[in-house]
Structure formats: structure tokens, C-alpha cells
Amino acid sequence: MREMTIEELKLASGGFGVPGAIIGGVAGAVGYYGNAAVTGGxxxxxxxSAVVAGAAAGAVLGPGGGTAIQxxxxxxxxxxxxxxxxxLAGHVSNVFNSIFDQSGTDYNNAAGTNYN
Incomplete structure (x- = not known):
């Protein structure tokens, strides 16, 4: 194992911060919209909650610095x-809901009805 140079140490330190929180928050929102587009909810x-969870995870796990391009x-x-x-999570959720919801009360998806 070799020792790190000062430049490498600057890159490795500060593994959390504002850029990671911003990236995580945006990623959380985009993931939520992807799921909502499929599930309709x-x-x-x-x-x-998706933005807050993404921002918290990004602040801890994401980049603490780097260039604007990075x-x-x-x-x-x-x-x-x-x-x-x-x-993908929305599709999986829809599949499980359609398999396990056999109660016969899913009137919103019934053809020819307008109960809304």
C-alpha cells in the first residue's frame, strides 16, 4: 500500500457536502416522478419526503466537492x-397489486364504467 499525496488527500477528504445534497435531492424528486408516472399516484x-431522503443520502454519500463538470x-x-x-418500482408495484388485489373492487379500471 502506498501513501497518498496531498492532492489525492484533498480529493478524498470531505466526502459529504452541499453538492451531494443537491444532487441527491434532485435525484430523489426525479425517482419519485418516475414512480408516480407509472403508478398514477x-x-x-x-x-x-423523496427530496429530503435523497438530499440526506446525497449529503453523506455524494461528492463533497469536485468541479462543476463532475x-x-x-x-x-x-x-x-x-x-x-x-x-421499475412502479411497474413491480402494479404487478403485485394486480396479482394480490382479487377483491373485485377495482372499479376505476373497469371497462365502460364512469364512477369517478
Missing amino acids: ASAGGLA NGAALIAASQVTFYAGQ
């Missing part, structure tokens, strides 16, 4: 991954 409280690339990548992960 969304709320302000759900969005807020942070921008991380934001784009995180947004893409969380959006499609949210959609």
Missing part, C-alpha cells in the same frame, strides 16, 4: 438512474 408529501455529470447520471428505477 403522487402527493406533495411523497415528493417532499457535479453536473453526477446530477445527470443520478437523475437518469433514479427515474428509471422509480418506473
Whole structure:
């Protein structure tokens, strides 16, 4: 094992911070919208909790610094991954709901009805 240089130490230290919180918050919101687009259910409280959870995780786990290009690339990548992960979670949720909801009370999806 070798020793780190001063430049490497500057890059490795400060593994949490504001840029990570911003990226995490945006990623949380995008993931929530991906899930809501598939499931059809969304709320302000759900969005807020997704943003707060994403920001908290990003502040601890995300980049603490770096260049604007690095942070921008991380934001784009995180947004893409969380959006499609949210959609996948929504599809899985819909499949489980359709399998296990055999009560016959799902009138909103019945053809030819307008009970709304």
C-alpha cells in the first residue's frame, strides 16, 4: 500500500457536502416522478419526503466537492438512474397489486364504467 499525496488527500477528504445534497435531492424528486408516472399516484408529501431522503443520502454519500463538470455529470447520471428505477418500482408495484388485489373492487379500471 502506498501513501497518498496531498492532492489525492484533498480529493478524498470531505466526502459529504452541499453538492451531494443537491444532487441527491434532485435525484430523489426525479425517482419519485418516475414512480408516480407509472403508478398514477403522487402527493406533495411523497415528493417532499423523496427530496429530503435523497438530499440526506446525497449529503453523506455524494461528492463533497469536485468541479462543476463532475457535479453536473453526477446530477445527470443520478437523475437518469433514479427515474428509471422509480418506473421499475412502479411497474413491480402494479404487478403485485394486480396479482394480490382479487377483491373485485377495482372499479376505476373497469371497462365502460364512469364512477369517478
